[in-house]
Amino acid sequence: MLVWSPTKTLKLCGFTSPSRNPPLKSGKVRVVFDCTAKFRDTSLNDMLLSGPDLLQNLIGVLLRFRLGKIAFTSDIQVMFHQVKVPLVDQKFLRFLWWPQGDTAKEPEEHCMTVHIFGAKSSRSVANFALLQTAQDNAHHFNGEVLEKVRTNFYADDCLKSVNSVEEARKLVHDFIELLKLGGFQLKKWLSNEPSVLSQVDTSDRAHTDLNLDLNSKTTENVLGVKWDFTTDILQMHIHVKSKPVTRRGLLSIISSVFDALGMVAPVVLNGKLILQQLCRKGISWDESLPPLELDQWKCWLTADGFAESIYYKYSRYMFPRYVQTDFENIQVHHFSDASSKGYGTVSYLRVVKEKGEVHCTFLFAKARLAPLKTVSIPRL
Helix, strand or coil: CCCCCCCCCCEECCEECCCCCCCCCCCCCCCEECCCCCECCECCHHHCCCCCCCCCCHHHHHHHCCCCCEEEEEEECCCHHHCECCHHHHHHHEEEECHHHCCCCCCEEEECCECCCCCCCHHHHHHHHHHHHHHHCHHHCCHHHHHHHHHHEECCEEEEEECCHHHHHHHHHHHHHHHHCCCCCEEEEEECCHHHHHHCCHHHECCCCCCCCCCCCCEEEECCEEEECCCCEEECCCCCCCCCCEHHHHHHHHHCCCCCCCCCHHHHHHHHHHHHHHHHCCCCCCCECCHHHHHHHHHHHCCCCHHHHHHHHHHHCCEECCCCCCCCEEEEEEEEEECCCEEEEEEEEEEECHHHCEEEEEEEEEEEECCCCCCCCCCC
16 A cells, blocks of 8 residues: 655546645545546446445444443444455556655556445445455354344444443454454444453553543544443534535535434424525525525524534433333333424333333434425325
8 A cells, every 4th residue: 555645636547645635633644546537438436336235224223332231332444445356356446656756757557456435336345245254254153243243333333232241341352353354453442331341452442541531532423423431421512614604505514414313303403494495595505695594594503503402402411322121111102293394203212110210211313304395294
């Protein structure tokens, strides 16, 4: 793999350097191969099939992550680059590069020998390799390990929870040894139970210092949701970047909010409603907002709207990761409603504990705008 200065700009044969963009937060230089770059009106992705979708449902992985008392997460280090491209196909991944990065020299021809991030087929191939590794070596492990690899991995991210420390420790060991047989290495291990990580190398942990002080970072991003592993709480951290106050800018800000579980769905819906009003009025993408929508947008972004709902209200009502299911009386309650502006649904788990104590936990929510074409409320 070639390494170059991230300050240089180059695009040859569809191969792109990190250009003039600011350095990555991780400090790493990543290989980018632009498979959409066209030559004679044809790109590499035009000639590739995406393959079957082998990813687990994102919501399913997150909900299963909440079923056990002891939780742990990890991810596969550079997953795509662990899967080799057949020798006969490597010629299609050729690119030009200057020797030692010296632009005064004639560029040389190189080729990638592993799957790349830009190829349309890479995701399906990498996930197939992961599942095939588990299937080929399942006989060396407990029969349930294969199923747990299938249901608790989302691409290169592993999210799993169990009900005992012993089971968690064994599963961590099995995952590491099983995936190692296929050339996959699990890194950035994290758990709400420090003893679970005792058998993981310090360099493979997300946090090397388990004796965290009050000023230490205790939250990690797990599939778009912030998990505070010390308090075992799920929460939303949203940082709104400055954008032009236009329809295009509004869309960029609203689209940047990734909320898989719908934890702040009612708040985001109000922002989408403003965007829909602009669409109804025929406001172009880069036109300034009318006074009414401008005031609504400012209110949504200020402490009286978006910020208050995200940072204050929801910080007081953060959701526990673990949903208690070890009782006989368990019910899932679904609520839904609709109006001329939007419709939504939310689900809660209701558990009746000993002595009649009732405990309710938020599970999942969704909210959508009513379509521009009028639809009756009963149909919504």
